[in-house]
Amino acid sequence: MSARTYRDTDVVDFVIVGSGAAGGVVARQLAQAGHSVVVMEQGPRVWPGGLEHDEMKHWYLGGITNDPVKNPQTFRDDPSKKALQTKLKPALWYGRAVGGASLHYTANYWRFHEIDFNERSVLGEIPGTGFADWPITYADLEKYYTQVEWEIGVSGLANASPFDPPRSKPYPMPPLPVKSSGVIMERGARKLGLHPIPSPMAINSVPYRGRPACVHCGFCHGFACEVLAKASSLTTVIPEAEATGRCEVRSESYVHRIDVNKQGRVTGVAFFDRLKRERFQHARAVVVSANGAETPRLLLMSANAQFPQGLANSSGLVGKYLMFNYNSRALAVFDHPLNEYKSVQVTRIVHDFYNSDPKRGFYGGGGMDARMGPQPATWAIRTATADGPKWGSELKAQLQEFTHQMHIAGHTTSLAMESNNVTLDPELKDAWGLPAIRTTYKDHPDDLATAKFLQDRGVEILEAAGAKRAWRAPITPSTLSVHLLGTCRMGNDPKSSVIDKFHRSHDVPNLFLCDGSSLVTSGRGQPTMTIQALAFRAGEHIAEFAKRGEI
Amino acid sequence: MESDSLSRRSLLQAIAATLGAAALPWADIVEAAGQAHAHAAAQAGRAKVTFLTAAEAADVEAVAAQIVPTDDTPGAREAGVITFIDRAMATFLSQLAADYRAHLAVFQASCRVQHPGTTFASLSSEQQIAFLKTVDRTPFFESTRLLTMLGMFTAPSYGGNRDGIGWKLLGFEANHMFQPPFGYYDRDYPGFTLDAGPTK
Numbered sequence: 001m002s003a004r005t006y007r008d009t010d011v012v013d014f015v016i017v018g019s020g021a022a023g024g025v026v027a028r029q030l031a032q033a034g035h036s037v038v039v040m041e042q043g044p045r046v047w048p049g050g051l052e053h054d055e056m057k058h059w060y061l062g063g064i065t066n067d068p069v070k071n072p073q074t075f076r077d078d079p080s081k082k083a084l085q086t087k088l089k090p091a092l093w094y095g096r097a098v099g100g101a102s103l104h105y106t107a108n109y110w111r112f113h114e115i116d117f118n119e120r121s122v123l124g125e126i127p128g129t130g131f132a133d134w135p136i137t138y139a140d141l142e143k144y145y146t147q148v149e150w151e152i153g154v155s156g157l158a159n160a161s162p163f164d165p166p167r168s169k170p171y172p173m174p175p176l177p178v179k180s181s182g183v184i185m186e187r188g189a190r191k192l193g194l195h196p197i198p199s200p201m202a203i204n205s206v207p208y209r210g211r212p213a214c215v216h217c218g219f220c221h222g223f224a225c226e227v228l229a230k231a232s233s234l235t236t237v238i239p240e241a242e243a244t245g246r247c248e249v250r251s252e253s254y255v256h257r258i259d260v261n262k263q264g265r266v267t268g269v270a271f272f273d274r275l276k277r278e279r280f281q282h283a284r285a286v287v288v289s290a291n292g293a294e295t296p297r298l299l300l301m302s303a304n305a306q307f308p309q310g311l312a313n314s315s316g317l318v319g320k321y322l323m324f325n326y327n328s329r330a331l332a333v334f335d336h337p338l339n340e341y342k343s344v345q346v347t348r349i350v351h352d353f354y355n356s357d358p359k360r361g362f363y364g365g366g367g368m369d370a371r372m373g374p375q376p377a378t379w380a381i382r383t384a385t386a387d388g389p390k391w392g393s394e395l396k397a398q399l400q401e402f403t404h405q406m407h408i409a410g411h412t413t414s415l416a417m418e419s420n421n422v423t424l425d426p427e428l429k430d431a432w433g434l435p436a437i438r439t440t441y442k443d444h445p446d447d448l449a450t451a452k453f454l455q456d457r458g459v460e461i462l463e464a465a466g467a468k469r470a471w472r473a474p475i476t477p478s479t480l481s482v483h484l485l486g487t488c489r490m491g492n493d494p495k496s497s498v499i500d501k502f503h504r505s506h507d508v509p510n511l512f513l514c515d516g517s518s519l520v521t522s523g524r525g526q527p528t529m530t531i532q533a534l535a536f537r538a539g540e541h542i543a544e545f546a547k548r549g550e551i
Numbered sequence: 552m553e554s555d556s557l558s559r560r561s562l563l564q565a566i567a568a569t570l571g572a573a574a575l576p577w578a579d580i581v582e583a584a585g586q587a588h589a590h591a592a593a594q595a596g597r598a599k600v601t602f603l604t605a606a607e608a609a610d611v612e613a614v615a616a617q618i619v620p621t622d623d624t625p626g627a628r629e630a631g632v633i634t635f636i637d638r639a640m641a642t643f644l645s646q647l648a649a650d651y652r653a654h655l656a657v658f659q660a661s662c663r664v665q666h667p668g669t670t671f672a673s674l675s676s677e678q679q680i681a682f683l684k685t686v687d688r689t690p691f692f693e694s695t696r697l698l699t700m701l702g703m704f705t706a707p708s709y710g711g712n713r714d715g716i717g718w719k720l721l722g723f724e725a726n727h728m729f730q731p732p733f734g735y736y737d738r739d740y741p742g743f744t745l746d747a748g749p750t751k
Contacts, residue, residue, distance in 0.1 A: 054705075056701065060701065061643055068646070069646050087647055088644075157743065177733075179733050179737055180735060180737045183740050186743075197743075216729040216730065216731070217726070217729065218729070226727075336735030337722070338734040338736060339734040342729040343729060376705075376718060376721055376723050377701050377704035377705045379704075381701075391617065391683070391687065391696060393620060396624075396626070400722070402722055403721070403723075
């Protein structure tokens with residue numbers, strides 16, 4: 001329960017739009033710094049203990065995510081085409097409940113490396129892309145990565161990887177127990193001279209900060225953790241924010257417009273409450289942490305006479321540079337059972353191919369991990385559709401390999417391109433009458449080349465480990481993602497970025513944006529750790545600005 | 552019931568969507584689709600289905616039974632996939648229902664062109680397999696395969712996966728708690744060491 005409630009007419013210090021990985025952290029930072037805070041969340045507040053292992057509900061019926069019926073979206077791969085509605089799943093898929101995507105993520109918690117922040121300077125321009133350096137470095141973020149590991153709770157083994165960036169503290173918990181896929185990856189990779197390491201996960205391997213250790217139920221991916229071993233904003237930072245007595249988390253409150261006064265300053269947010277009544281919450285400042293799809297959408301929906309292109313959009317870049325992180329799959333079947341459906345997704349990773357290498361002939365690098373993939377039905381769908389028509393006894397035989405299969409995922413860089421973006425659909429409306437999200441996305445050829453490169457390395461590892469049979473899932477163009485990155489990027493130049501290095505929008509002094517949209521480069525596939533480190537840093541700086549009267 | 556009436560527009564859309572998938576006589580198919588639907592409507596109410604007509608349900612079930620056939624272990628038929636599909640189209644996946652029915656009509660019409668005077672469900676298994684090979688890239692087949700997988704492997708409360716037949720086929724145990732070792736390969740794992748393997 002919220003420890004404190006505010007009236008709409010109260011002028012609170014901060015409204016935070018979104019209660020996910022970023023919004024939860026920012027709320028806690030600001031509330032602990034003494035500010036009054038209202039967190040607005042589109043979705044309901046669900047108690048994890050009441051959740052169930054219901055794959056239909058969570059993967060196909062918008063259980064705790066955006067629902068393709070109530071929150072419809074359209075997708076196209078080319079701006080000259082009309083975008084079509086995606087009927088079974090949204091193109092941009094995110095958590096829509098208190099806790100956001102931190103409820104249903106896999107909880108892989110790699111830090112970005114130094115190179116992710118300055119790669120443009122190291123490699124030079126890539127024509128036709130918005131490839132750029134960040135305005136901050138890894139060193140600027142290191143202490144906040146450490147804060148995530150200790151305050152959210154990450155299990156792992158420090159200094160195991162020769163490729164890891166420097167760190168100031170070890171992990172607070174040892175790694176989770178290895179799975180058969182992890183042993184296989186470790187064995188195969190070492191035979192090839194590579195450096196497999198235990199995967200850092202935001203999942204408790206031992207009881208930590210009042211939450212129990214993992215019970216290995218196997219339902220991390222797409223589900224909220226019912227025993228609270230997997231960290232989420234709902235079970236970590238949000239209760240801490242509420243415990244200050246200054247923070248209200250208002251669920252089923254759908255912000256659809258940010259208003260500004262004549263001075264061009266934000267005055268608060270218009271929202272629909274659970275009864276679809278339109279209300280307005282006054283605030284001295286607004287932080288939007290609604291994710292890389294909803295943050296740009298909200299800014300675009302907030303266009304007015306003063307800001308006709310949308311709020312904070314003088315650069316024209318709100319919604320642009322959308323990045324997904326491609327992931328390819330190298331699959332294998334083994335003689336003995338692995339039972340990968342048990343326990344967490346990932347226990348071993350390989351970062352030997354993290355950096356881009358010009359000798360490969362294309363830009364890109366990635367991280368690889370060993371995993372099962374999704375739960376039974378989605379796994380079966382992938383098996384049936386992996387390469388052309390598959391049905392009958394051939395399909396049935398492959399389905400019966402369930403307990404003997406695994407795959408190595410190759411998570412890639414995605415190049416920032418203006419033509420990959422989030423806009424408002426000109427026709428389709430959601431159940432509240434608001435314009436639907438329209439996604440335009442086509443993988444850069446180098447992203448797909450990187451995916452293929454990592455897939456080939458994955459097959460080599462699986463074969464070196466003694467796979468009975470190893471194969472490649474087709475690399476098809478991206479049409480759906482849960483990694484929603486880059487759509488309000490940070491930078492020093494207001495012409496080529498939306499927010500400054502402290503997450504303040506260049507155009508509106510009391511409007512801050514902090515979530516996956518802030519990223520300048522995509523990293524190598526596991527963005528939440530970095531999104532939360534940015535949120536800890538943003539929260540700290542915004543509180544200092546407030547203290548100094550600089551908002 | 553409005554959901555029983557196939558609009559010409561959605562049929563034509565469905566046909567357009569399948570164009571290029573197989574070279575078939577489209578004019579005949581449009582004609583046959585109309586007849587097939589009239590026949591199906593006449594059969595309505597005979598089976599315990601709410602969205603599909605009895606004849607539609609028979610064809611869909613026959614297709615599902617070819618996707619996951621019954622041999623020495625149960626298949627889609629025993630798992631009650633047809634109950635899942637009918638319930639999904641009537642309720643929880645109703646946003647897909649209009650397209651699905653239109654695609655089904657095209658499928659039935661194509662089948663009647665190949666096998667006049669009968670239905671897919673009435674063909675021999677060999678005939679069914681031969682026909683499916685010509686249409687296994689169409690929207691109807693792909694949707695039915697997707698729905699068959701969902702009906703086999705999601706929770707029995709949705710109408711399929713009867714008695715956990717699908718999960719047994721996979722070897723999946725629906726427990727809320729497991730302990731290591733999880734599989735054969737992590738059983739005797741000696742522990743992670745930094746110097747356990749060769750380095751470059």
